[in-house]
Amino acid sequence: MKSAQPNPMFSNNEGIRLISYCPLCNTQYNPLSAKVLEEKDDAHLVHINCKKCNSSIVALILSSALGVSSVGLLTDLSGEDALRFKKSSRVNDDDVINLYSLLHLNVDMVKYLSSSI
Numbered sequence: 001m002k003s004a005q006p007n008p009m010f011s012n013n014e015g016i017r018l019i020s021y022c023p024l025c026n027t028q029y030n031p032l033s034a035k036v037l038e039e040k041d042d043a044h045l046v047h048i049n050c051k052k053c054n055s056s057i058v059a060l061i062l063s064s065a066l067g068v069s070s071v072g073l074l075t076d077l078s079g080e081d082a083l084r085f086k087k088s089s090r091v092n093d094d095d096v097i098n099l100y101s102l103l104h105l106n107v108d109m110v111k112y113l114s115s116s117i
């Protein structure tokens with residue numbers, strides 16, 4: 001797995017053209033700002049930040065014999081955060097019940113969360 005570095009290989013890549021404009025402000029992305037978060041076979045997970053409105057997308061770009069396709073998701077995560085959450089465990093029923101209980105105890109959530117990290 002490569003680290004989150006600008007990847008010039010996408011400058012002429014058909015896949016990046018599919019997601020070349022910011023969905024919020026329509027500004028054209030700089031292809032050199034795309035960071036490959038993960039790659040496997042013909043699939044690339046890419047993070048792109050819009051320099052104008054500072055929104056980001058995480059996109060999965062797939063290439064196959066039928067062509068190149070992509071699925072993008074608007075996010076407020078940085079590339080590093082996206083990788084961190086990708087590796088973290090799923091939220092389960094117990095997590096939800098614990099949070100619900102804590103909210104009813106009027107626990108100082110900022111203090112609680114900062115002590116549990």
Ligand SMILES: [Zn+2]
Pocket residue numbers: 022023024025026027050051052053054055
């Ligand atoms: Zn934008």
